[in-house]
Amino acid sequence: EIFISDGAKSDIGNIGDILSMQNRVAVTDPVYPVYIDTNVMGGRAGNIAKDGQHWDNIIYIPCTSENNFIPEPPSVRPDIIYLCYPNNPTGTTLSKNELKKWVNYALENETLILFDSAYEAYIHDEGIPHSIYEIKDAKRVAIEFRSFSKTAGFTGLRCGYTVVPKELKLYDTSKKRININRLWNRRQTTKFNGASYIVQRAAEAIYSPVGKIQIQESIDYYMRNASLLKDCLQKVGLQIYGGDNAPYIWVKTPNELSSWKFFDRLLCECHIVGTPGVGFGPSGEGYFRLTAFGRYEDTIESISRIQNWKL
Numbered sequence: 001e002i003f004i005s006d007g008a009k010s011d012i013g014n015i016g017d018i019l020s021m022q023n024r025v026a027v028t029d030p031v032y033p034v035y036i037d038t039n040v041m042g043g044r045a046g047n048i049a050k051d052g053q054h055w056d057n058i059i060y061i062p063c064t065s066e067n068n069f070i071p072e073p074p075s076v077r078p079d080i081i082y083l084c085y086p087n088n089p090t091g092t093t094l095s096k097n098e099l100k101k102w103v104n105y106a107l108e109n110e111t112l113i114l115f116d117s118a119y120e121a122y123i124h125d126e127g128i129p130h131s132i133y134e135i136k137d138a139k140r141v142a143i144e145f146r147s148f149s150k151t152a153g154f155t156g157l158r159c160g161y162t163v164v165p166k167e168l169k170l171y172d173t174s175k176k177r178i179n180i181n182r183l184w185n186r187r188q189t190t191k192f193n194g195a196s197y198i199v200q201r202a203a204e205a206i207y208s209p210v211g212k213i214q215i216q217e218s219i220d221y222y223m224r225n226a227s228l229l230k231d232c233l234q235k236v237g238l239q240i241y242g243g244d245n246a247p248y249i250w251v252k253t254p255n256e257l258s259s260w261k262f263f264d265r266l267l268c269e270c271h272i273v274g275t276p277g278v279g280f281g282p283s284g285e286g287y288f289r290l291t292a293f294g295r296y297e298d299t300i301e302s303i304s305r306i307q308n309w310k311l
């Protein structure tokens with residue numbers, strides 16, 4: 001049920017190979033762009049809407065400060081829903097009960113959940129699921145993508161794994177239930193040559209006693225950056241989200257500034273680069289993502305610049 005790969009992004013894109021082009025896809029908005037763009041390439045997104053921001057065959061579920069970044073099931077039933085928690089870009093999480101609602105929705109509506117847990121290792125608070133399979137019966141509806149990139153600095157080395165439970169059965173075009181695990185196995189053996197042995201040994205090492213200590217140290221290092229950044233942003237009066245169980249801080253731009261206007265000002269006035277929220281989808285407009293994945297010294301330097309910033 002566990003397929004080792006060269007990373008979660010590849011598998012998240014490749015999973016479309018075994019899914020019908022007729023499937024209706026839903027995403028939370030803002031979103032990790034890979035979920036949208038791979039469906040554009042796969043032919044499931046439809047056309048770009050007149051506003052230039054939405055794809056007309058994709059269901060967008062807005063997650064903003066108004067709903068506390070907690071997605072509600074959409075009025076139109078999707079065949080596939082992508083969920084990513086802890087979330088990139090908002091840094092927010094779902095509790096066990098909130099995630100359970102989605103598992104139950106998927107069970108009732110025959111929806112496939114594609115669960116991305118790339119930031120699972122950054123969860124600090126209790127009661128936040130590290131895997132969707134902590135929820136009863138999730139094995140019947142969910143595929144989970146796991147990655148060593150953020151957990152253990154494998155963004156360049158490349159390793160991850162995807163869990164495709166044998167209990168997961170979906171309808172084929174003739175309305176027959178089929179085993180997705182077998183389909184994915186066929187896809188991978190046909191088109192993927194495996195993660196290299198040396199990289200797998202490196203990934204294996206993170207489960208050793210010393211490896212566990214080392215990755216926890218680097219996670220703590222980044223989360224210290226997150227907490228320092230958070231304090232600073234709050235002190236200067238910005239409304240922020242995330243940063244407790246994820247290495248990202250989602251900033252509400254002040255005075256209704258657009259994401260890009262805020263980007264320009266932060267760049268030109270503080271010489272700090274971040275990511276405009278609108279780049280992650282229309283509901284990201286008016287927000288901005290800051291990362292804790294930097295050096296401690298640089299984080300401290302950014303903080304002193306932000307403290308002296310006349311916004």
Ligand SMILES: *Cc1c(COP(=O)(O)O)cnc(C)c1O
Pocket residue numbers: 006007008009010032084088116118146147148149150154155159160
């Ligand atoms: C970074 C990231 C990934 C990428 O994982 P790789 O294993 O490096 O391919 C997947 N999902 C999200 C949400 C990410 O932010």
